[in-house]
Amino acid sequence: RNPLIIYLLSEVLITLLYFFRTGSGKSLQESIYQTIFSPAGCYAGSFLWAFTYMLLCWSVGRWLDKKGIYLRA
Numbered sequence: 001r002n003p004l005i006i007y008l009l010s011e012v013l014i015t016l017l018y019f020f021r022t023g024s025g026k027s028l029q030e031s032i033y034q035t036i037f038s039p040a041g042c043y044a045g046s047f048l049w050a051f052t053y054m055l056l057c058w059s060v061g062r063w064l065d066k067k068g069i070y071l072r073a
Helices: 003-019 028-040 042-067
Strands: none
Touching: 003 028, 003 042, 028 042
């Protein structure tokens, strides 16, 4: 019910994950991927990262729906 908000969230969140750096100089996204998803293999790790990211964005949309918050343009 909030496709625009979910889309904007996905764009802003991935930008922030690339913007912020860890102590080793890697982006936060790269650090999360290499730590959690990369051990599953190249293809499976990439799929798991995309699926997890999609679930995160979907869960925000679900939470907004349960609270009755609907934003329209």
